[in-house]
Amino acid sequence: MQAFFGVFDGHGGAKAAEFAAQKLEKNIVDEVVRRGDRSGVKEAVKDGYLKTDAEFLKEDVSGGTCCVTALIQNGNLIVSNAGDCRAVMSRGGVAEPLTSDHRPSREDEKSRIETSGGYVDLCRGVWRIQGSLAVSRGIGDQHLKQWVISEPETKIIGIKPECEFLILASDGLWDKVSNQEAVDIARPSCLGINKVNPLGACKKLVELSVSRGSSDDVSVMLVQLGRYL
Incomplete structure (x- = not known):
């Protein structure tokens, strides 16, 4: 089973975020397939990011985007980021950041x-x-490309039973809500005995960030990891 998820937070307009959302998955998956070996998945993801960046720069459009992505393949979680979108996993209720903000x-x-x-x-x-x-780091930002690189940092984790869910979100959330707090708020909606409602958890996190004064874009995605065991 294979799946791909991503959050894209544009700056200087929405064009780069929209472009990356359309192209990055295909570019990464194409590289993974081309290489055909699990040992090269980090390089495949990196090449997917670099190719998407090169393609966007050819469009000659201003602006850029931060990205955080999760590729799930063969029981592995491959998380990558370029910029300050962040991935945080709940491991038995403990928040485990899988990315480091650029x-x-x-x-x-x-x-x-x-x-x-x-x-x-x-x-x-x-x-x-x-x-x-x-x-x-990010995709785009032509005028600063000498310094704002698109190369992601990637971490690979084997999905175990204690790996409950993954939160992917833009800095609009993380500037106002801590990693552990986000996990604590989302967890009842993800592991509820009666009604599991991950979308409701996303809404709660967005509303909390806004209530604390966030005027930034707040994008939140929640991935239930249990189905990929």
Whole structure:
């Protein structure tokens, strides 16, 4: 059984997010099939992201998008991100972040940007590249492509019975709701004895973020992992 999920959070317009949502799955799956071996799945995902980025840049449209994706294949969960969309798994009720946000404040990202001739500075409390963008990886962002790379970081996890569900969400959620809090709120709706309602859990998380003052886009997706055991 194979499945693919993704959340795309655009900046500078919706074009890049829409493009990635349409193209990234096919580009990743094509690479996985072409390689044909499980050992190369990380490279396949990376090539899928890079190809999607190259295709979008050819469109000559401004803007970019952060991405977090989950490919489920042969009982493995392959989670990747570029930017500050995040994946958090509930492992027996304990929140386990599977991605690390790509922001200019991250020491290794800051070093990479500065080594390639860019600069990172603090603008009204937010670290930005060239005084502009607050994320350091993503698809698109042609004017900053020298520093805003599209290469994802990928983690592979074998799905075990204690792996309950996966939350994929944009930073509009994570800026206001902690990883553990999100798991605690979603869990009753995902493991309910009577009525399982993952969509209801997503709505609760969005509403909580908004109630705490989030004015950012808030996209939340919940994946029940038990069906992929």
